[in-house]
Amino acid sequence: MATTAKQTRTTSSTRTSARPAPSARTYVLDTSVLLADPGAIRRFAEHEVVLPVVVITELEGKRHHPELGFFARSALRMLDELRITHGRLDEPVPVGDEGGTVRVELNHTDPTSLPSGFRLGDSDTRILAVATNLAAEGHAVTLVSKDLPLRIKASAVGLGAEEYRAEAVSDSDTGYSGMAELEVTAGELDELYDDAVLDLVEARDLPCHQGLVLLSDRGTALGRVGPDKRVHLVRGDREAFGIHGRSAEQRIALELLLDPEVGIVSLGGRAGTGKSAMALCAGLEAVLERGQHKKVVVFRPLFAVGGQELGYLPGSEAEKMGPWAQAVFDTLGAMTSKEVIEEVLDRGMLEVLPLTHIRGRSLHDAFVIVDEAQSLERNVLLTVLSRIGANSKVVLTHDVAQRDNLRVGRHDGVVAVIEKLKGHPLFAHVTLTRSERSPIAALVTEMLENVTL
Template identity: 45%
Template sequence: VTRDAALRIKGAQLGVEVEDYRADTVIVDESYTGVVEMNVAPEVIDSLYADGKAALAGDLVLNQFVILHSGSQSALGRVAQVRPRPVVVRVPGTRQVFGVEAKNVRQAFALELLMDPAVPAVSLMGMAGTGKTFLTLAAALELVLEAGRYRKVSVYRPLIAVGRQEVGYLPGDLEEKLSPWMAAVYDNLFALFSDDGHGAARGAVEELLAQDVLEMAAVTYLRGRSITGELVIIDEAQNLELPTLKTILTRISHDAKVVFCGDLSQVDNPYVSPFGGLAALIEKFKGNALFGHVTLDKSVRSPLAEFAATIL
């Protein structure tokens, strides 16, 4: 019994009965997206609008979002209580942070979790172009630069090449070596500051880095740290194993927040299955008041990006 694929192959060739180590396997509910639609009586929606909250029947979990329908009426809510019966509080259908407005309901739900300091751990999943990293960076800059809720934004990415197309060793110092891995983060940051022009956007990002208000690094350098007063973004989190995710979470202090962004259809790490790592974390954490999750289901990048992400 081993997780070492090479050893299993060798054992099979020698006629030894082999199998993967599955003692810590998590049975993942693939249908959990953090959002559920429900048909309810008109009185429930009336209560939600009048009182800001309403009681529901059903199997719901804390911080799950609900889209309620009753004929032509509809309302949005978030589960704030599950016992003795679920209670949802009203959630606005749109929200704007750092000049970015939610383009659909699920993006509004994501911003609700990102902006809530009472939820220190958030995960956002979705196919390419759904806005996971962009929304998270917008919320992070709002919370750090405008609200002063955290002192710093720290972005970490695993050093896993797309399609495992490794390019070998890179020249330069640490910052120069990490630069290609952080290109996607830079793209999103430049877009957030794009109103001032590309040159000004680049200057704004460089100033944040120089002032240590923004940090970008590899996940490798998280072990042993104690993260205080920071909003930590783990991008491409689908490529991290569950023990690594545990290491990250145990670094987070009481005044910090961590956000995991990932797409289970783009797992490039050969040691991570789509049902391990981030998916297992969501399954284990869902229903805890300290955690919230939303799966974004609509690409907002371009029709081509949406078509490719859906078909291929």
């Protein structure tokens, strides 16, 4: 149902805003929603969307951000198109096809409606003030945000608060592991070993590049679903820069990492399952041994445990990057000698860079690894993938249980990208399950993952 009340504009900061129809709700959006989805204002059906004016100010401040600038500009352009069409935005203007409206709220910013401890004068305070003042006037208000602390604050002052989930996947769609088990006859298993390919009815409806564990009463085999929807044999003796897959998932992952026809490989799994090690070794194999690419480029997002950002660390950029880059060199040091690492670096065949350096670049002839991808918002991740140039491959390594970015939920970010790309011939995903770390590290990781949140 469309909003029927007509808002009357006054110059008073205490004016009474128009109330939407009884069945409609008022959704107050914060900046994080528009940065995640610039078209979010169109996705609230018949309801009223309110943007506190501080959101516009924050979008303006993000216009030149290396990762979020494109999305800030897109949101501002969409609002400007509405301004051109309707003349003003401080009154409700129609959006979408279901009778919804959007307006920029200039008033209702009096912070005295908030408890004294919340009157901090920051952007969160202004957004909360708008929501609480509208609720006090009888609006059915819900604050929508990707920012976890802001949602907690909203609940603390008695407001309804929701995470923006339009770009996320549903709970039932987050379990894709990239692996499946199928029972086959002994004859079918023999055919697969003899011909390296098997036409299996049960595999025709599975996503392209899904890994398979084939079970028969006479043995087992590993395979994957090819673009032709047939099962292709996966050899267990494949190696990359001296490492072999120990589990079924690792062997499938190694097969996909070394396949030049698969342009995007996603490696998920908890800490210690070998994601980064396999990606690095596959990259060095492709560059040094096979000559498929000119260099390995590792990008790491600048979200540290505890939230300490790069700009606050002392020293030059190279010195600031030290703590982030060291994780990569630690992984390499466990698999090869210091001399090999130094040679690779001296020849310019390995770069470790902050993700902000991808802005404006097109990466050609490179084996690109995006480490800790679970901390990237969906739109940022898609921007990263759009920078991949000719004759390049990209590997995403991630553990959704270790997100350092509070704007990324369990069901969006890299999880949403996996669900969107699943089944495309250029994409493959495998979740690794076997821990390669010490028993102590494996025990602690399991304890942390079993904490109820």
